[in-house]
Amino acid sequence: MMIPSNYLLPLLSVLLLSASATTSASLLDNFSKCLSVNSELYVPSSTFFSQNNSSFSSILESSAQNLRYLVPSMPKPEFIFTPLYEAHVQAAVICCKELGVHLRVRSGGHDYEGLSYVSETETPFIIVDLAKLRSVKVDIDDNSAWVQAGATIGEVYYRISEKSKTHGFPAGLCTSLGVGGHITGGAYGSMMRKYGLGADNVVDARIVDASGRILDREAMGEDFFWAIRGGGGASFGVILAWKIKLVPVPATVTVFTVTKTLEQCATKLLHRWQEVADKLDEDLFIRVIIQVANAGPKGEKTVTTSYNSLFLGGAERLLKVVEESFPELGLTKKDCTETSWIKSVLYIAGYPSNTPPEVLLQGKSLFKNYFKAKSDFVKDPIPETALKGLWKRLLGEDSPLMIWTPYGGMMSKISESEIPFPHRKGTLFKIQYVSTWQDGEKNATKHIDWIRRLYNYMAPYVSMLPRAAYVNYRDLDLGMNKNDSSFIQSSVWGYKYFKDNFNRLVKVKTKVDPDNFFRHEQSIPPLPLCSEHCLA
Incomplete structure (x- = not known):
């Protein structure tokens, strides 16, 4: 008997879903058995969340920060394992290796490209979520x-x-x-x-x-x-x-935020900030948060620049420091709030005033968005003409955000090779670019295209050879490992994040994980069948 073609597609879908569910169930069963053999501590069934578990979505979404990677079209893990003890994590690594299962590990879910909870390159995969290991x-x-x-x-x-x-x-x-x-x-x-x-x-x-x-x-x-x-x-x-x-830290620190719009000479002030920010007293941190708001004289759209600061000391000394080194800011005593260091943490993080510090124990994010981000490091002040071109581009986007973070002080005293993070002496400040939106996949391409154009516009004004980037602002536009990662392929993004430290990272990887068990779209690659002399 022939089956009508209009029945075939739904039937095939049902069969595929059924096969997938069976695969997930058998994988979870095998993994669970393997854990019980390899863990010295009992592993309760309540630590596993398969796709058909009613709590699966809430656990997956619990700490995921970038909503772009939670849309239905994104691959989902076969299951999530939430270990209770370090021995459980140890056993999970052993079992993933034994069973040939790809592993993603999540601590806080802040990876900008969702790499701690999504794998677009390898399936099946599981998530080991460390949320219960928080001593x-x-x-x-x-x-x-x-x-x-x-x-x-x-x-x-x-x-x-x-x-x-x-x-x-x-x-x-x-x-x-x-x-x-x-x-x-x-x-x-x-x-x-x-x-x-x-x-x-x-x-x-x-x-x-x-x-x-x-x-x-x-x-x-x-x-x-x-x-x-x-x-x-x-x-x-x-x-x-x-x-x-x-x-x-001092018993008393001081915080302030001073905001200037384009109509309040924001361009000239920001240019001056670039000249002094890395040379200020090392007790003083002034970052600049740049956004678009309806804050013009008649409520029209304009660019706002907010000088958001922590000073490790009292307001009186702060006012003297600013008067000597950055008087153009026009800081007054009324702008300053003396507080404790722990309350300054809440202030800088954007919590409303009078929020009790106990809120920090909730471990929850203030904001979750669909977003795309990029980063740059700046070695010479960006000229005012270029800033004006930047404003035009920001005004053309719905919810743009830039954060300029000052360097100098201790950051200039530590060697580029002391740890893999290489962005030290000679860096004036770091730029973070962000575009956020709330309508899911609908207009994602528009916003991603906008931030890529902005990044291209900024190229002449930022670091070059390499155009450096911050690895914690993960950006897959810089390059990705495809299947078997190679040194040549990975060096495209590797030198941007790590400069010459990338070579040493590859040598360490080759020594400690030659089979590339721990891998993702921008993981450090090992050298294939090659001893350390290859990078000597």
């Missing part, structure tokens, strides 16, 4: 803390402030960043000009390597330890925890 143990006497990878940086700040009002840690401004991935890319924040990056202030770590061993700094060796502090996430192993070095 923060602060030792004030030792000026240190052990922090598990699933904790957010906001939780870390809060736990430090619980023990001391005069200790802090120099890492991210966004408080929902997962510590595991955040530090692997560098981790900059409002104290970077005083103390450097988060990764500059890590003294030990625990990691699961490609053989399924849990290693600390002594066991992994200095090359391996060097690579994981700024060499990008998920190339060398699964970070379980960092031991961070705490830094002193």
Whole structure:
């Protein structure tokens, strides 16, 4: 009997879905059995979320920041595993290797291109979500803390402030960043000009390597330890925890935000900021947040530039510092708010005033958007004529955002090769470009095309050879590993993120993960069938 063709397509779809469900179920069953054999600690069934589990979508979406990678057309993991202990993570690595399953690891879900929860290049894949590994143990006497990878940086700040009002840690401004991935890319924040990056202030770590061993700094060796502090996430192993070095902060710090529109001479002021921002007192951090708003004299659309600042000291000394080095800002005592360091964290992160610090324990993001982002580093001030061209382009987009982050201070004193993060002396500031939207896939192409055109426009005014980029602002436009990643292919984006440190990262990768078990669209590649002399 012939089956009418109009029945074939629905029938085929049902069969494919059925086969897929069977595959997922058998994979989960095999994985679960493998874990029970390889984990010294019991693995409850409640740690698994398959696609037919009613909680699957909520767990997948829980910490995913870029909604572009949650649309129905994006590949989904076969299941999500939420380990309760470090031994569970160790067993998961062993079992993924044994079963030939591709692994993605998520700590905070902030990867700009969704690489911690989506794989567009390899299927099937699973997610190991570290959200339940979030212990923060602060030792004030030792000026240190052990922090598990699933904790957010906001939780870390809060736990430090619980023990001391005069200790802090120099890492991210966004408080929902997962510590595991955040530090692997560098981790900059409002104290970077005083103390450097988060990764500059890590003294030990625990990691699961490609053989399924849990290693600390002594066991992994200095090359391996060097690579994981700024060499990008998920190339060398699964970070379980960092031991961070705490830094002193004053009991009283000062914050302010001063906003100028185009009609208030924003162009000239921003040009002046470029000339002084990296030379200011290292206790002073002034970033510039550039947006479009209906803030013109008659409510028309204009560009706003907001000078958003943390000063490690009181308002009186701050006013003297600004008067001496950046009087053009016109800062007054009325603009300044004296506060504690932990409350300054909330202020810089954009929380409403009077928000209690306990909100940091929720580990939740203030914003989730569909977005595309890019980055640049600037070595010479951008001329006013170019800024005017920039304003025209910003005014042509719905919700553009630029953040200019000042360098100098300690950032200029640390060698480019001290850790893999190379953007140091000679950098005036970093630019982050973002376009956000809320209508899903509908107009995504329009917004992505706009940010690519803006990036092209900025080319003459930013770093060159290479045109540098920040790995924690992941940008797949810079290049991607295709199937078997090669050194030549990966070096296109690798030198932009890491400059010459890319060569050393490849040597470390070849030594610690020669089979490229830990891989993604922009992971560090190993050299194929080649000893270390290839990059000597």
